[in-house]
Amino acid sequence: EVQLVQSGAEVKKPGESLKISCKASGYSFTNYWIGWVRQMPGKGLEWMGIIYPGDSDTRYSPSFQGQVTISADKSISIAYLQWSSLKAADTAMYYCARIVGPTVEYVDYWGQGTLVTVSS
């Protein structure tokens, strides 16, 4: 059974750093792209970026380039999303997602989401 299990909710202060995780199981981690999707409170879905764990090829949406870092450790089948300096505007639910296709297509499995709250 394919599963993406994300790390738990976080409460941080502005300026702090954070790394959240997405543990994959039930499939070959290195053969599928993993993406991160942001959902701000009461808002829609936004693609942040994707990574191919097989070779660490990473791509970012223009809005998120330079704002976050996506990485993966294929030895333990975990993808990460990290911030070096959080802002209040980073408060959101973050989902990891397995992407179908070598050409990057649609999501067939989602993590349960990680709620990040940034407040002073």
Add this chain to the structure above:
Amino acid sequence: EIVMTQSPATLSVSPGERVTLSCRASQSVSSNLAWYQQKPGQAPRLLIYGASTRATGFPARFSGSGSGTEFTLTISSLQSEDFAVYYCQQYNNWLTFGGGTKVEIK
């Protein structure tokens, strides 16, 4: 970047009604379009891919159509469990979501 526009933003309907949701792309995405359903407090769930192929677990009352820049998601007879937000997403050129359509109880 390809912009996806969904309409209407909110749709108030009664159970049993036929529902049509629209998704428009700012440029052609061929048939590289997916639809997702998201219920409150849950992650999204793949509903349709390739513009018209229904994902596993969704009944035949859900159907997708369209190609190029105009796409439609139809629910032939709305059931109580179908009240949710529906998002389209193109994957022809990078990945972008539409803003979503909330289907609420009238």
